[in-house]
């Protein structure tokens with residue numbers, strides 16, 4: 140019987156940090172319309188399991204479309220609401236970096252800022268956590284924050300070869316299973 144994760148040092152929990160576009164939901168270039176949100180199969184079920192075992196579940200997403208002026212924070216929020224509706228009550232928190240890629244930012248992935256913020260706000264143990272995403276910058280971000288990493292082969296993941304994640308996985312559901320079994 141799986142008794143779930145033990146709280147570690149100072150009661151810190153491990154977390155699954157999960158990218159949004161191309162990882163939790165189908166990649167749509169700069170998605171700004173809730174009608175285009177399609178969650179990948181199995182994600183909700185595996186996230187439910189993760190939380191019941193004591194893992195925190197955190198979305199971390201770069202949204203440079205805001206910094207580039209393609210869409211507004213309100214449009215981002217309407218997409219996010221639809222994603223959370225389709226997933227059900229399985230996400231503890233979402234962090235978003237609106238920065239333009241040409242502007243230095245401590246929060247935009249691959250910088251670790253959003254993960255550090257989440258760790259401080261939710262009492263998370265980064266060394267027992269995982270970053271799951273479809274781009275090399277997701278893997279680099281996890282490594283910069285001190286988590287383990289899984290590259291999913293959805294979204295841009297199939298075309299991503301220039302990184303060395305701890306694991307590769309065909310889907311986010313399988314990636315979460317790998318993390319929970321660690």
Ligand SMILES: [Mg+2]
Nearest residue numbers: 158160161273
């Ligand atoms: Mg992505």
